[in-house]
Amino acid sequence: MPNDEFQWIQQLTPDRHVQKHVIEGIGDDAAVFGTESGYYQLLCVDTMIENVHFKKKTMSPEDIGHKALAANISDIAAMGGIPVFYVVSIAVPSTWTDEELHGIYKGMSNIADTYQMDMIGGDTVSSPHELMVSITVYGKVEQDASLVRRNARPGDYVFLTSPTGRSAAGLELLLKKGRLSDFNDREKALIACHQRPIPHVQAGRAAAQTKARIALNDISDGLASEAFELAEASNVILELYKDQIPIAAELRLYSEKDCWNWILYGGEDFVLLGTVSPSDWPRLQEAMKQQSIETYWIGEVKEGSPHVMLTDQSHTKILQKSGYNHFRPT
Ligand SMILES: Nc1ncnc2c1ncn2[C@@H]1O[C@H](COP(=O)(O)OP(=O)(O)OP(=O)(O)O)[C@@H](O)[C@H]1O
Ligand SMILES: Cc1ncc(C[n+]2csc(CCOP(=O)(O)O)c2C)c(N)n1
Ligand SMILES: [Mg+2]
Ligand SMILES: [Mg+2]
Ligand SMILES: [Mg+2]
Known part of the structure; x- marks a missing residue:
């Protein structure tokens, strides 16, 4: 586990955003973004927890990051939408190393790059036993499409x-x-x-x-x-x-x-x-x-x-x- 929560957040903060509608990303009390006319907004959240969705035996840290975001992007896909931003909530047990956490974020950012998505916020807490990562994804879909x-x-x-x-x-x-x-x-x-x-x-x-x-x-x-x-x-x-x-x-x-x-x-x-x-x-x-x-x-x-x-x-x-x-x- 990293030895300082705030330094850790600072080092995972991206130095730029791909999406032009981001007004405030990581660093304030909430992210701020604009929306585009002609689109409906999509919002979904999915969570992965150690020993339910993965074990250290089944998934590397990068796999965990990739899959946690992929599962959410998949919900946007099922609405016919375009994934745009995400926020990450992570609960970290003391047994997980800095390097492993870095791997989880690397897995997320690699798949995020594929879809030109930006990470614009999150939350960090400690966990007594198992690691949990929960991602909320924002996306958009044309108002005249309906795939419900x-x-x-x-x-x-x-x-x-x-x-x-x-x-x-x-x-x-x-x-x-x-x-x-x-x-x-x-x-x-x-x-x-x-x-x-x-x-x-x-x-x-x-x-x-x-x-x-x-x-x-x-x-x-x-x-x-x-x-x-x-x-x-x-x-x-x-x-x-x-x-x-x-x-x-x-x-x-x-x-x-x-x-x-x-x-x-x-x-x-x-x-x-x-x-x-x-x-x-x-x-x-x-x-x-x-x-x-x-x-x-x-x-x-x-x-x-x-x-x-x-x-x-x-x-x-x-x-x-x-x-x-x-x-x-x-
Ligand atoms: N704890 C909850 N509180 C409020 N709404 C919830 C909760 N859990 C699920 N939902 C809502 O219920 C619906 C079905 O959720 P579900 O998680 O089964 O779908 P999914 O995310 O597509 O599937 P999966 O989680 O298996 O990937 C969604 O609209 C979801 O937002
Ligand atoms: C170690 C381990 N044991 C079992 C499984 C199988 N599994 C866990 S959650 C889930 C449904 C999708 O999750 P959700 O409904 O939360 O989206 C499935 C099929 C796994 N991935 N890893
Ligand atoms: Mg399910
Ligand atoms: Mg779900
Ligand atoms: Mg779904």
């Missing part, structure tokens, strides 16, 4: 912007062997999905730019759970076709049971799950393709009381809303 969860309608198609399940498979490898063990290239790819997820900002932007009625959600708690959230918010049924759900090449080696467990319930994929009308689907696919993003058609929206169904050949079963639940961790 309640947008799904019967007859819509259900799509995914990438296969799911790799992060959970990577986590299992890390929990078994630890991040400093030897892994083959396939395992390394799975581990990277867990440690350094890439938020689907370009996919969200492409969806927003179609101006179509699209419901969008990012996958943090698992495909089944997030599909259920779309169903509930829109008061519809989502029917997913098992043979249309993409299986990542890196997962094909594992047992059917493990593979489908990760795909449906694993979580922390940070890819996007959405619905769109059949008439807007070709336009959406084209907009995605122009950004070199593949979209996977995985099902249809049906009328009825909200739930998620998984159809395999002609056999249909109801998918439970299982996946990650903080009050019911497995």
